[in-house]
Amino acid sequence: MNVDPLALEHVMADGWRAVEEDRLGGWMLRASSGFTARGNSVLTAGSPGMPLPDAVAVVQDWYAARELPARFALVTDAAGAPTDPLLWERLTTLGYAADQPTLAMTASASELPALTEASPPVRADTRLTQPWLEAFAAYRSIVPGVAEQILTGSMSQLFLEVPAGPDESDQPAEPLGAIVRVALYPGWAGLHAMWVAPQRRRQGLATGLVAAVGQLCREHHIPDVYLLVQRANSAAREAFGGMGFRDHHGQLYLQRPTPELAGLSSAKPISR
Numbered sequence: 001m002n003v004d005p006l007a008l009e010h011v012m013a014d015g016w017r018a019v020e021e022d023r024l025g026g027w028m029l030r031a032s033s034g035f036t037a038r039g040n041s042v043l044t045a046g047s048p049g050m051p052l053p054d055a056v057a058v059v060q061d062w063y064a065a066r067e068l069p070a071r072f073a074l075v076t077d078a079a080g081a082p083t084d085p086l087l088w089e090r091l092t093t094l095g096y097a098a099d100q101p102t103l104a105m106t107a108s109a110s111e112l113p114a115l116t117e118a119s120p121p122v123r124a125d126t127r128l129t130q131p132w133l134e135a136f137a138a139y140r141s142i143v144p145g146v147a148e149q150i151l152t153g154s155m156s157q158l159f160l161e162v163p164a165g166p167d168e169s170d171q172p173a174e175p176l177g178a179i180v181r182v183a184l185y186p187g188w189a190g191l192h193a194m195w196v197a198p199q200r201r202r203q204g205l206a207t208g209l210v211a212a213v214g215q216l217c218r219e220h221h222i223p224d225v226y227l228l229v230q231r232a233n234s235a236a237r238e239a240f241g242g243m244g245f246r247d248h249h250g251q252l253y254l255q256r257p258t259p260e261l262a263g264l265s266s267a268k269p270i271s272r
Contacts, residue, residue: 006046015154018032019031026045032150033146073251074087074252076249095256124160132161136195155183
């Protein structure tokens with residue numbers, strides 16, 4: 001897809017808005033009480049408007065004031081090479097280490113799977129409901145209040161869900177069978193927080209959710225869709241590739257623990 005990675009990064013930034021945001025030139029500083037790496041990192045998609053050493057120092061002071069480690073989100077190409085080698089060199093020289101390499105994948109809504117009679121039932125709501133939030137919390141730790149603010153903080157969003165199905169195991173049924181959050185931005189729909197209940201996996205629920213998103217996009221003339229996936233998650237990458245998504249660009253998080261933060265008992269850990 002012929003869209004500039006930095007431009008798409010700014011689209012995706014609206015898809016997961018932090019509780020607190022600040023600007024340093026073209027950089028976006030984000031803090032959310034440690035909840036998610038995206039919500040607690042500076043997006044370096046642009047120029048900070050000052051020399052790199054000064055910009056890095058400003059970022060470190062900004063996060064230290066919030067009792068959080070300074071974490072930089074660097075844009076990479078599809079192969080994983082940083083697109084800002086000077087910033088990469090500066091940070092690694094200071095002892096920052098790369099973590100959580102992610103990959104942005106994009107697709108044309110017209111190429112996403114179509115809904116069929118075999119597709120699972122999918123419900124969509126503009127509201128964040130308690131069952132949806134409980135399903136979200138079933139696979140990751142959340143910070144109450146902060147998670148809700150991030151999940152409802154985009155320009156517009158929809159919460160899609162597949163109702164719980166019959167559970168033949170001895171375990172209690174999950175409140176919902178599958179979920180995904182869709183962040184809406186002019187020309188784009190972003191898939192976030194996709195999850196399928198363990199006992200419902202390999203039943204086509206993820207494909208059904210993607211097909212439902214494709215149908216919504218086609219009905220409302222939204223041409224393109226993006227999602228983020230861990231680069232190491234080859235199974236997910238292959239599955240999304242089979243649904244029409246293609247690798248676009250990547251992102252790396254770089255973090256360096258600082259001595260003054262390491263001893264703070266009130267410091268908030270990053271939730272992944």
